[in-house]
Amino acid sequence: MTKTIVGFPRIGAERELKFATEHYWKGKIDAEELLAQAKVIKNDHWQVQKEAGIDLIPVGDFSFFDNFLDVATGFNIVADRYRQLNLSALDEYFAQARGYQKDGKTVKALPMKKWFNTNYHYIVPEFTPTTEVRLVSDRLVKEIEEAQEVGVNAKAVVIGPYTLLKLSRFLDGAQPADFVDDLVAAYVDLLTQVGQTGVEFVQIDEPALTFDVSETDQALFDQLYDQIVAQSGSTKVILQTYFGDIRDVYQDVIQKPFAGIGLDLLEGSENIKLIQEYGFPQDKILFAGVVNGKNVWRNDYTETLDLLNNLPIDGEVVLNTSCSLLHVPYSAKNESQLPKDVYRHLAFAVEKLGELSDLDHIRQGHADDLLTNNKVLFATTKHPVNVAVQDRISGLTEADYHRLPDRQEREKIQQEALNLPLFPTTTIGSFPQTAEVRANRRHYKHHEITKDQYDQFNQEKIAEAIKKQEELGLDVLVHGEYERNDMVEYFGEKLDGFVFTQNGWVQSYGSRAVKPPIIWGDVSRVAPITVAESVFANGLTDKLVKGMLTGPVTIFNWSFPREDIKREGVVTQIALALRDEVLDLEKNGIKIIQIDEPALREKLPLRQSDWNEKYLDWAVPAFRLVHSGVAADTQIHTHMCYSEFSNILTAIDDLDADVISFEASRADFTLIDDLVANHFQTQVGPGVYDIHSPRVPAPSEIKNLIEEVIEKIPSRKVWINPDCGLKTRSESESWASLKNMIEAIQSIREDAYELS
Incomplete structure (x- = not known):
């Protein structure tokens, strides 16, 4: 015995497991067929290793x-609310992972x-x-x-x-x-x-x-x-x-x-x-x-x-x-x-x-x-170098990392300029990537339609999304991100210095896989990335439209960077590219810009005793570099989800964003007490329903969660939004859930909560 591995990818060479499980969830195959397909996948993987x-x-x-759920279920660690559904063992397992809503029964998923x-x-x-x-x-x-x-x-x-x-x-x-x-x-x-x-x-x-x-x-x-x-x-x-x-x-x-x-x-x-x-x-x-x-x-x-x-x-x-x-x-x-x-x-x-x-x-x-x-x-390894990028980094000063005036003053300016109601409502950015949306992208990629045809389809989807959001009564709208394949891959494709695989899929959770780009050379922006779609959406409504970007730390952490480069240098390069995008959005009339950083914590040393490695000392300034050049009345948002943030809340506050939305409902709002204990200053949008579950939460459920938040956080600091983007959900699930979210907040507003 000389060779082994810890474990092997389980999604299959062509993501066979993803499609099999999703077909089962949709009722296209039964449990017997799912188990049969799984057996083939396992055998294929074993033979490859052999x-x-x-x-x-x-x-x-x-x-x-998920293997962690497997071991818990195998040892009878199953909450009573799932047992009471009286499902098969397989469906009970998926109910824990995805939630359940059928025949009048509704149960949230585990965190x-x-x-x-x-x-x-x-x-x-x-x-x-x-x-x-x-x-x-x-x-x-x-x-x-x-x-x-x-x-x-x-x-x-x-x-x-x-x-x-x-x-x-x-x-x-x-x-x-x-x-x-x-x-x-x-x-x-x-x-x-x-x-x-x-x-x-x-x-x-x-x-x-x-x-x-x-x-x-x-x-x-x-x-x-x-x-x-x-x-x-x-x-x-x-x-x-x-x-x-x-x-x-x-x-x-x-x-x-x-x-x-x-x-x-x-x-x-x-x-x-x-x-x-x-x-x-x-x-x-x-x-x-x-x-x-x-x-x-x-x-x-x-x-x-x-x-x-x-x-x-x-x-x-x-x-x-x-x-x-x-x-x-x-x-x-x-x-x-x-x-x-x-x-x-x-x-x-x-x-x-x-x-x-x-x-x-x-x-x-x-x-x-x-x-x-x-x-x-x-x-014989050679990597491309961009002298202009290197020179730009050399010219940075401490002032480039700080936004003026301070957040407290900006909050007053933005309240007057943006004229938002109490408990502003919004979404995290993406709307469902339907089969038609994916087909449009695929046809364009394979040169089966023209660029004009591709853009026209996306504009029609954006127009539909804007109209639907207006009808629902959302306060800050988004264009829906129909042009984006993935929140990191999309930006990598628009930046110089990245290369891309055709089938480099990596499992993120359940049936969800991502295709991380590869960082090969110095990173720079060669043209605007999101401006056209955001400006188009902004022209369709009198309401505020939020520009949507992925942050520099997340783009880096969710890519495969070369091993011979310093990560802080590459993240700074990405931050400068995104800074140009933010300033272009602002110049074109976008007054709210969201810069997502769900992976901020990901490369933080696992041991707190190793935190003197100063990861946050360069990751946080990189985020500030992206937005420090905007005017006081431009509101900067960020979003984070599905990680342990309680012990880095001070660093998150130091990002100096104006608003941050967190995943919260799936974790039963455990983060709220931590925000209060840390005297968190940024306005917050704790997610009020879980988007990784197909279940549609009732208005009363969402209202109860909102009331829990505003009992602890000043009302003027609270935004209302889902846990995360809606890309993976169906349109019917998304619109129904957002309708219930709006109904819940309208009920809260009617109850006449005052600013505290």
């Missing part, structure tokens, strides 16, 4: 929606949050005093049997109990310690079941060990694993970590009777120092994460081999990915339109399997030509 020479193939990394420092989202389970943890699923065993039937040497994979407890919600007085014994019993039962299949190894993922681990946390970890591993029988347990290092528990972990320990040696470079200082037990296998599971670039074999050769380890070392390959596209094989100098540097999931094989051959002395060719690749 053919690539992967010795130990992960089984259990597949999911219909959804970012998975560590990635753009993947996980579903957050709930523990209450009535939760009864026990193993109730044989899903993992059945998948192992499927794999064995086709000759796969399977490694069972499951998320571990420590991470499950650290990332879940505890309600009504429940505490993690209350569930230790039951979780131990459940995991032991799972290991026993798996052991009966003949599988030798079980990989238990514990990425939460890369957070700061307190003494209390370590005691929790010990309580769990001192019992689980002791009762694992003949099944060999691999403790797998990723996204960082385990400095707080390393000495503890290496003393436990794990058969193997998986360490990220890239993002978790501190793990190398830990091995050098404290050693690594000879009786354990090191699963060395040396092939990057989060980027799309070729591995530098010389660097990787030097790393491995300098590890003071006498025992067995298995080559591994740094994390699951879930976070990269499936394969670069069919990327026929990329420049050759870019393509030769790319390694998606399938190619990374080949890199593990190459490294293994080189280590065994069987393939010197592979090393030579790799050295030539890295020695």
Whole structure:
């Protein structure tokens, strides 16, 4: 055994899983057909890994929606409101992920949050005093049997109990310690079941060990694993970590009777120092994460081999990915339109399997030509440089990062200039991307229609959207973003310095996938990006129309940047390009401009003890650089969603936006108390309904949420909006939900709430 991976993308080479699950949700196929298609997808993925020479193939990394939800459901951690729907096990599972509304029954989905420092989202389970943890699923065993039937040497994979407890919600007085014994019993039962299949190894993922681990946390970890591993029988347990290092528990972990320990040696470079200082037990296998599971670039074999050769380890070392390959596209094989100098540097999931094989051959002395060719690749790399961009950055001064006058004064000026009512209503920006909208874009891309025809269709959709928003009674309108494929990819296509894949899809959540652009050279704006659509929409109404941009940090974090460039420099380049766009929007009469930054937190170090790395010290100024040149009566908005923002609220306030909208309803408005506690100064629009669910909230439900907000935040500071953009929803769902939102706020206004 020399090669394995942490996990593999599950969406399929052509996004087969996305289409299968969406067909099931729409009633086009039944559960039997969905399960049959899933079996084919899993088998295809296993065969790809087998053919690539992967010795130990992960089984259990597949999911219909989310692995975190899988493990919670498999251990009977299901809230009563979903059980009371009396659905099949599969539909109950999807109800937790997407919400449910049918036959007079309506239940919100579970909260959804970012998975560590990635753009993947996980579903957050709930523990209450009535939760009864026990193993109730044989899903993992059945998948192992499927794999064995086709000759796969399977490694069972499951998320571990420590991470499950650290990332879940505890309600009504429940505490993690209350569930230790039951979780131990459940995991032991799972290991026993798996052991009966003949599988030798079980990989238990514990990425939460890369957070700061307190003494209390370590005691929790010990309580769990001192019992689980002791009762694992003949099944060999691999403790797998990723996204960082385990400095707080390393000495503890290496003393436990794990058969193997998986360490990220890239993002978790501190793990190398830990091995050098404290050693690594000879009786354990090191699963060395040396092939990057989060980027799309070729591995530098010389660097990787030097790393491995300098590890003071006498025992067995298995080559591994740094994390699951879930976070990269499936394969670069069919990327026929990329420049050759870019393509030769790319390694998606399938190619990374080949890199593990190459490294293994080189280590065994069987393939010197592979090393030579790799050295030539890295020695001949050339990247485009834009001297004008470099000069512009050199000319920046401190004043360029600060907007005048201060926010308090701007608020008064904007209130008079914009004349908005109490509790202004708006949306986050996008409207549904219907089949017709996608077809229009596809026909234009394939040169089947002219630019004029493409634009005419989009203008008709914009006109419809403006008219509908006026009819509903929204106060600040948007043009709907019908011309945009994705909030990052679209901007990348309009900026110099980016290149794009044809099929580089990466799962974001559930059936939702994005296609991140690649940052290859210096970034600059070559022409206006959003001005034409915003100006067209503005000319159709007497109401205010909001310009819509994606912020510089999000564009960077949701792209694949080169590894040899400083991220703060590239983000500053993007910020300058967007600054030009903002000033053009303002010059053309757009008085409200939204600059979205949902990924602001994403690259913040996982450990608060590492926050002295100053990530926010350049990320926040980059955002300010985008908008600091506008007039006082131009109102700047931003939007953030599906992440943990409570401990960076001071930094968010420092963005110096005038209004910020947050995802809030799906997280049960837990952010509101944090805003109050931090004396948050920016006007806020906590989302009042969840757009990642197909259910339509009733006016009374939305009204109750709004009342909860204005009991705690001054009325003059509150905006009313959904949690996020409406791109993924149907038109019927969107318009019905917005109608109910307007009905709710009208009722609030009629109740005569006064400015406080």
